[in-house]
Amino acid sequence: MLEWWEGFWATYSAVVYGIGVNAMLALSIYVTLSCGLLSLANAAFMGIGAYAAAMISMNSGLPFPLALAAGAVLPALVALIIGIPTLRLSGVYLAMATLGFGEVVRVIVLNMEITGGPMGLNGIPLKTEFWHIALLLAATLYLLARVRRSKIGRAFEAIKADEVAARLMGVNVPAYKLFAFVLGAAIAGVAGGLNAHYTFTIGPNNYAFENAVDILTMAVFGGVSNLIGPTIGATILTLLPEVLRQFKEFRLALNGLILIVVVLYLPNGIWDPRRIHAFWQRRKAGKDQ
Amino acid sequence: MLKFNQISKNFGGLQVLSDVNFSVPQGGIFGLIGPNGAGKTTVFNLATGLLRASGGSIDFNGQDLGSIPPHRITELGIARTFQNIRIFKEMTLLENVVVGMHDHLDYGFSGLLFNLPSFRRIEAAARERALELLSWVKLDHKAAMLADSLSYGEQRRLEFARALATKPKLLLLDEPVAGMNPAEKTELMVEIMNIKQRGFSVFLIEHDMRFVMGLCDRVAVLNFGRIIAEGPPDEIKNNPEVIEAYLGKEEDE
Numbered sequence: 001m002l003e004w005w006e007g008f009w010a011t012y013s014a015v016v017y018g019i020g021v022n023a024m025l026a027l028s029i030y031v032t033l034s035c036g037l038l039s040l041a042n043a044a045f046m047g048i049g050a051y052a053a054a055m056i057s058m059n060s061g062l063p064f065p066l067a068l069a070a071g072a073v074l075p076a077l078v079a080l081i082i083g084i085p086t087l088r089l090s091g092v093y094l095a096m097a098t099l100g101f102g103e104v105v106r107v108i109v110l111n112m113e114i115t116g117g118p119m120g121l122n123g124i125p126l127k128t129e130f131w132h133i134a135l136l137l138a139a140t141l142y143l144l145a146r147v148r149r150s151k152i153g154r155a156f157e158a159i160k161a162d163e164v165a166a167r168l169m170g171v172n173v174p175a176y177k178l179f180a181f182v183l184g185a186a187i188a189g190v191a192g193g194l195n196a197h198y199t200f201t202i203g204p205n206n207y208a209f210e211n212a213v214d215i216l217t218m219a220v221f222g223g224v225s226n227l228i229g230p231t232i233g234a235t236i237l238t239l240l241p242e243v244l245r246q247f248k249e250f251r252l253a254l255n256g257l258i259l260i261v262v263v264l265y266l267p268n269g270i271w272d273p274r275r276i277h278a279f280w281q282r283r284k285a286g287k288d289q
Numbered sequence: 290m291l292k293f294n295q296i297s298k299n300f301g302g303l304q305v306l307s308d309v310n311f312s313v314p315q316g317g318i319f320g321l322i323g324p325n326g327a328g329k330t331t332v333f334n335l336a337t338g339l340l341r342a343s344g345g346s347i348d349f350n351g352q353d354l355g356s357i358p359p360h361r362i363t364e365l366g367i368a369r370t371f372q373n374i375r376i377f378k379e380m381t382l383l384e385n386v387v388v389g390m391h392d393h394l395d396y397g398f399s400g401l402l403f404n405l406p407s408f409r410r411i412e413a414a415a416r417e418r419a420l421e422l423l424s425w426v427k428l429d430h431k432a433a434m435l436a437d438s439l440s441y442g443e444q445r446r447l448e449f450a451r452a453l454a455t456k457p458k459l460l461l462l463d464e465p466v467a468g469m470n471p472a473e474k475t476e477l478m479v480e481i482m483n484i485k486q487r488g489f490s491v492f493l494i495e496h497d498m499r500f501v502m503g504l505c506d507r508v509a510v511l512n513f514g515r516i517i518a519e520g521p522p523d524e525i526k527n528n529p530e531v532i533e534a535y536l537g538k539e540e541d542e
Contacts (some may be wrong), residue, residue, distance in 0.1 A: 015523060143402070151401075154387060154388050154414070155391060157380060161380065162375045166388070168339075168363055169391055173360070
């Protein structure tokens with residue numbers, strides 16, 4: 001049994017780590033979505049966090065928690081600076097502006113010497129352990145669950161539903177939007193820091209357009225009306241390519257097909273409490289008859 | 290308590306309001322009437338900070354509202370409802386009302402994060418108060434339902450309760466009976482009288498003349514962006530200029 005476990009872990013630990021990191025990323029975009037903001041900057045924030053944490057670990061003797069903290073603070077600061085002008089935009093305009101920001105970050109990292117240019121950073125010390133990811137994912141879930149149950153969560157929901165009405169209920173809409181943006185950036189940054197410390201190498205193309213879309217897909221696939229949705233979405237979409245490995249060249253096509261089916265038939269994602277509730281009600285009613 | 294001084298507003302070349310002067314007195318119900326497109330809703334948008342005046346000043350209890358953001362104006366004590374109802378449909382009735390209390394929930398971030406007693410106490414009190422406000426508009430039995438499931442008249446009443454949750458000194462109602470049948474109108478009239486009786490000042494915009502004349506203590510008439518008359522309902526009813534601008538039109542229909 002133990003032998004089997006060791007073999008399994010050696011092969012699949014990266015997948016398990018990936019689930020945790022992706023869950024944090026999906027939750028980071030959930031934060032902005034729950035406030036009605038379609039921001040696609042989270043891959044870039046992940047990259048900023050990853051580079052910040054990795055460079056601290058490689059160039060200084062500072063402990064891992066400090067590197068991770070820097071990986072949270074730096075993207076949060078960047079989010080604060082770019083959020084003030086860009087969050088005046090909404091809908092697709094915000095999506096385009098944040099995608100543009102992501103591209104700017106990628107090009108800057110690509111051309112800077114200190115970040116290793118197109119080669120990226122190699123030889124990042126392997127410091128991330130399973131419990132680091134589990135702990136930080138749990139902390140993220142706890143934090144977001146608490147926020148959801150407070151006036152902040154209600155303000156987010158109100159802004160998402162009707163910005164003007166929220167404003168006239170006394171909600172400082174620009175400040176709450178900025179808060180959601182910065183919080184999302186910090187979570188994505190920590191995920192980036194954790195990721196960099198088990199992949200050994202990172203490069204500017206790890207945090208580009210497709211990654212931004214992947215993050216959004218995981219959240220939307222799982223459902224963004226609650227915290228369980230993005231977590232499940234990230235888990236399934238991380239596992240799916242592994243499970244479909246036997247289909248070889250059809251793997252990616254099948255992956256896409258599953259995505260399309262879910263989006264078509266479950267527009268609110270896999271984890272949609274209202275639909276699940278209605279389903280059980282129907283079943284109960286059916287049994288009673 | 291709310292005073293418009295020489296207010297003008299233009300959108301590009303379109304002059305919507307010019308030299309509008311009136312003041313809403315403390316207590317009682319003040320009505321602003323006028324034909325479609327007279328600029329009534331613009332008056333509310335200026336008073337709540339959603340729009341800025343092109344000229345003149347707005348004064349609320351001695352404070353100039355000229356550069357105060359909308360959420361701060363709410364804090365100062367002006368709340369409003371909307372002509373096209375704007376409730377939060379995906380939230381429960383109770384949550385809708387608690388959103389209105391946003392400014393009055395004073396717990397710090399640590400209280401929220403660690404579920405401290407102060408946090409729980411304030412949240413519980415807010416829910417209790419929200420239930421009370423819902424009972425004022427007779428919706429407390431539906432508190433846990435989604436706002437989406439309410440009828441039109443009920444949604445309007447929910448909007449009242451939510452606006453009252455902000456602890457306003459002055460409540461602005463934008464065409465509260467628009468699109469309602471006579472029975473619903475009468476019911477809402479009683480509701481507004483109740484709100485007045487509880488000590489809130491009310492400022493309402495309305496089309497329905499009978500509704501306005503029966504409810505308001507004082508009425509101002511807006512036509513083509515100008516105030517053409519102001520006074521008690523009986524006086525307004527007999528003002529020839531008003532009859533020409535407004536009532537005469539109604540008879541043609």
